[in-house]
Amino acid sequence: MDSDILVSHARTATIMQGATGYLTIDLAALGRNYRKLLSMLTPVRAGAVVKADAYGLGAERVARTLYAQGCRHFFVAQFIEAVRLRPALAQDAQIFVLNGLQPGNEIACAEMGVVPVLNSLAQWRQWSAAARALKRCLPAVLQFDTGMSRLGFPSEERAELAAALRDGGNVEILFIMSHLASADETDGEQNGEQLAEMACIAEEFPGFDISFANSGGVFLGDAYHGVLARPGIALYGGAPNAGTENPMEPVVSLDVAVVQTRAVPEGTKVGYGGAHVTHRETRLATIAAGYADGLPRSLSGRGAVYFKGIRLPIVGRVSMDSITVDVSALPEGALTLGSLVEVLGAHQTLEHIARDADTISYEILTGLGDRYHRQYRYLTKS
Numbered sequence: 001m002d003s004d005i006l007v008s009h010a011r012t013a014t015i016m017q018g019a020t021g022y023l024t025i026d027l028a029a030l031g032r033n034y035r036k037l038l039s040m041l042t043p044v045r046a047g048a049v050v051k052a053d054a055y056g057l058g059a060e061r062v063a064r065t066l067y068a069q070g071c072r073h074f075f076v077a078q079f080i081e082a083v084r085l086r087p088a089l090a091q092d093a094q095i096f097v098l099n100g101l102q103p104g105n106e107i108a109c110a111e112m113g114v115v116p117v118l119n120s121l122a123q124w125r126q127w128s129a130a131a132r133a134l135k136r137c138l139p140a141v142l143q144f145d146t147g148m149s150r151l152g153f154p155s156e157e158r159a160e161l162a163a164a165l166r167d168g169g170n171v172e173i174l175f176i177m178s179h180l181a182s183a184d185e186t187d188g189e190q191n192g193e194q195l196a197e198m199a200c201i202a203e204e205f206p207g208f209d210i211s212f213a214n215s216g217g218v219f220l221g222d223a224y225h226g227v228l229a230r231p232g233i234a235l236y237g238g239a240p241n242a243g244t245e246n247p248m249e250p251v252v253s254l255d256v257a258v259v260q261t262r263a264v265p266e267g268t269k270v271g272y273g274g275a276h277v278t279h280r281e282t283r284l285a286t287i288a289a290g291y292a293d294g295l296p297r298s299l300s301g302r303g304a305v306y307f308k309g310i311r312l313p314i315v316g317r318v319s320m321d322s323i324t325v326d327v328s329a330l331p332e333g334a335l336t337l338g339s340l341v342e343v344l345g346a347h348q349t350l351e352h353i354a355r356d357a358d359t360i361s362y363e364i365l366t367g368l369g370d371r372y373h374r375q376y377r378y379l380t381k382s
């Protein structure tokens with residue numbers, strides 16, 4: 001019922017907006033996901049990771065929705081994202097830049113009140129020099145590498161960092177953090193190893209608050225929670241852990257319009273390279289989204305879309321602007337020009353598409369293109 005209303009709403013939009021795909025982002029569900037994570041964390045606080053335009057869903061709207069739910073800690077990856085997001089949020093919301101600071105951005109960062117996550121002694125020195133230049137104390141977060149070799153102070157820099165902290169350097173450390181490499185695997189060995197390493201760091205740097213858990217980490221138990229969690233994917237409805245039922249509510253649905261239908265005889269080539277040849281008389285529909293819209297080319301001949309719950313397999317290669325699906329399972333005439341099929345929704349989750357495309361939900365979400373008409377839903381479910 002719900003989705004019928006949505007579809008008829010989307011149909012009207014077809015004419016009004018000139019779009020052939022409708023990406024619906026349910027901000028009420030986003031809010032409920034945030035509260036669900038909070039309920040698992042209490043008394044620990046939950047920030048929100050809104051990097052990459054909130055995983056493609058719109059950082060401003062997402063951040064404001066979460067702010068209304070009480071969230072005050074927002075994490076982006078690059079400084080440019082903080083520059084864009086800062087005006088959208090009240091001053092008591094803090095924005096943290098996970099990738100740290102590039103040389104030359106320090107003064108702008110300080111003046112905007114954005115908090116860098118310092119990942120190395122070099123960054124520490126830059127930030128401390130900016131504080132001296134501005135003649136004030138500047139806030140920062142320290143990230144430690146506990147086993148990813150990606151970002152964060154490596155263990156060999158810790159002694160020198162501890163000495164630098166004793167000197168002060170005009171930098172106020174708000175908290176220290178690290179990131180889990182395998183938090184989606186509830187029984188992964190690496191989680192325990194990283195937790196142990198974090199415990200060593202906490203001993204070497206006593207008195208600081210700790211931020212550790214991403215979405216998966218929230219579900220690994222209290223030991224992983226620190227005082228501030230940093231969930232991303234779970235907020236957006238992605239499964240925080242592999243191999244278990246997804247406890248989060250879906251936030252995104254995607255409906256795409258049919259742009260052509262046809263019936264072809266057995267032995268007909270479909271799509272680029274003639275990669276698919278029909279092995280019986282087949283009815284086909286071409287829908288208006290392709291790899292430029294975030295449906296990976298790896299879905300060629302593997303993925304599917306749905307219509308009223310019926311699976312319509314993708315045949316042949318995914319094109320830039322379209323995919324062709326086998327609709328023989330539907331009654332003749334069920335799909336016509338402008339009919340909408342479900343790419344993401346009640347029958348197909350992010351995880352389903354990700355599995356078919358041989359990737360992860362994160363990549364599907366962040367890849368969703370900007371040719372869709374985006375509709376944000378605010379109302380809570382009755």
Ligand SMILES: *Cc1c(COP(=O)(O)O)cnc(C)c1O
Pocket residue numbers: 049051098178179213214215216230231232233234
């Ligand atoms: C992306 C990211 C997160 C969020 O991870 P999810 O798995 O999406 O919850 C948290 N912390 C850091 C450092 C990150 O880079």
